[in-house]
Amino acid sequence: MTLFGHNLTDSAQLRPLEPWQAEEFAQYVDRVRPHLAPWLPWAHFVKDTESARQFLQRYADTQSQDGGRIFGIWVDGTMEGGALFRIFDVPAGVCEMGVWLSPDAQGKGLVTLAARHLADWALKVRGMHRIEWRVTPSNTRSIAVAKRLGMRHEGTLREVFAFNGVRQDLEIWALLAGDAA
Numbered sequence: 001m002t003l004f005g006h007n008l009t010d011s012a013q014l015r016p017l018e019p020w021q022a023e024e025f026a027q028y029v030d031r032v033r034p035h036l037a038p039w040l041p042w043a044h045f046v047k048d049t050e051s052a053r054q055f056l057q058r059y060a061d062t063q064s065q066d067g068g069r070i071f072g073i074w075v076d077g078t079m080e081g082g083a084l085f086r087i088f089d090v091p092a093g094v095c096e097m098g099v100w101l102s103p104d105a106q107g108k109g110l111v112t113l114a115a116r117h118l119a120d121w122a123l124k125v126r127g128m129h130r131i132e133w134r135v136t137p138s139n140t141r142s143i144a145v146a147k148r149l150g151m152r153h154e155g156t157l158r159e160v161f162a163f164n165g166v167r168q169d170l171e172i173w174a175l176l177a178g179d180a181a
């Protein structure tokens with residue numbers, strides 16, 4: 001039984017991911033860590049139930065102030081991915097999304113469906129003006145999602161952050177409320 005969820009397909013559901021699900025989230029990250037770790041900093045520090053709880057609690061705290069939010073994607077009741085608003089700045093009208101999936105859950109459009117739903121909510125219900133997507137240039141699957149969402153590549157921040165021992169570029173993609181109309 002689930003309290004709140006959005007059906008992405010007959011078998012896949014997008015639901016809030018909350019601190020009480022820390023154990024399930026920690027086990028999920030452990031299972032798919034090699035797939036996520038090249039791209040997602042939190043896949044390095046979510047290592048056990050306690051670090052997962054702290055990570056989810058930070059999102060619960062920011063959500064309570066109408067800031068960031070985090071969601072999981074379950075397929076046939078098993079956690080297989082997620083999506084988040086890393087930033088949700090209502091006064092500025094700007095938010096930033098992030099996504100992930102298990103390797104076996106890729107190729108079915110689940111993250112595009114989830115991101116579209118969250119983008120629609122942000123733009124149409126919450127009146128946000130701009131949704132950002134930050135991605136390293138070598139992450140072709142993530143860039144393909146940004147394109148499917150109708151985002152435009154606005155520019156590249158060169159060597160903007162150190163990750164996995166290398167200074168990485170970050171592409172900024174974005175969708176504006178006017179683009180989606």
Ligand SMILES: CC(C)(COP(=O)(O)OP(=O)(O)OC[C@H]1O[C@@H](n2cnc3c(N)ncnc32)[C@H](O)[C@@H]1OP(=O)(O)O)[C@@H](O)C(=O)NCCC(=O)NCCS
Pocket residue numbers: 035036039040098099100101102105106107108109110111112113134135136139141142145148
């Ligand atoms: C980024 C990531 C979530 C993309 O996953 P994905 O499965 O490629 O993306 P989607 O769920 O949108 O699925 C798209 C694929 O499903 C197919 N598809 C099937 N039905 C579809 C539908 N209804 N709508 C859209 N695509 C559909 C598409 O053709 C595409 O297939 P292709 O890869 O063969 O071209 C995944 O690669 C991942 O978790 N990577 C590691 C973490 C990461 O990099 N996160 C992003 C950091 S910026």
